[in-house]
Amino acid sequence: METGENKPNIFIKSKNFNTAHSEQHILSIVVSYYEFTFTIIDEKTKKHMFFKSFQFKSNDRKKNIKQIKKIIESEEVLKLDYVKSYTIFKEFQSTLVPQELYDNENKNEYYKFNFGVENNIMTDQVVSQNLIVLYSVASDLKNLLQSLLPNSIFLSQESILIEKYPKKNTFTAHAYFSKKNLNLTVFDKDKLIFNNQFIYFNEEDILFFVLFCFEQLKISNTDIILKLYGDISNGDSKHKILFDYIKNVEFGKRNIKTDLSIEFNQISDHNFFELFSLDI
Secondary structure, three states, X not given: OOOHHHOOOEXXXXXXXXXXXXXXXXXXXXXXXXXXXXXXXXXOOXXXXXXXXXXXXXXXXXXXXXXXXXXXXHOHHHHOOOOEEEEEEOOOOEEEEEHHHXXXXXXXXXXXXHHOOOOOEEEEEEHHHOEEEEEEOOHHHHHHHHHHOOOOEEEEHHHHHHHHOOOOOOEEEEEEEOOOEEEEEEEEOOEEEEEEEEEOOOHHHHHHHHHHHHHHOOOOOOOEEEEEEEOOOOOOHHHHHHHXXXXXXXXXXXXXXXXXXXXXHHOOOOOOHHHHHOOO
């Protein structure tokens, strides 16, 4: 029985899910200091069969890492053998480097220029934009996941968002909200022109970051579409303040090539974008 902090915020299980078929399934995980979410997909049907999301109230990172350890050790489905396994790191510092300028021997220097010294640098590729994503995950969390999920392929949330956000024949901004961070990405048609992550404390911070970004890019807030994802709901304070100041605001939808069982209808289209949009 799951009790207390070990109880998921969302739990969905398809009536057709069978652990005996795990070697025909794909495991995809999203992890941050404040979240552990995973879904299991049938490789043949491309249908999501099982889903759990744990959201941590505590701001104590070490405490939350211990909680992640407890979840992985207690969830029997995470101990099964899968045909593929992915772990997506969310809300971690990252920077982008044009692929033609990138030298892997200098990755620590690229990262240091933006965030200071860090030896634990990982990389992803954004093929459509010819970019390399450099990101860092604290060694205690990375080592834990490598120990408990040794066959999982590590990915950055950033690379999936940039690759999978829908592009339009105009300026489009995508705002992804996490517990503490706003990730803001702007395209001119299909070309990435801005990407950054901001720490916010209130709705006024959010509005300032968005409008300041548009101002620096010399884009009128009446000439751009702003799409919303993640920890934001229709009519909440974050949505209201953006809706009051920006002409075209709408909730984003999954860029999904897999199928969701009917039980997944309880999850809004703009939630868990990176998890449901991952190419498998």
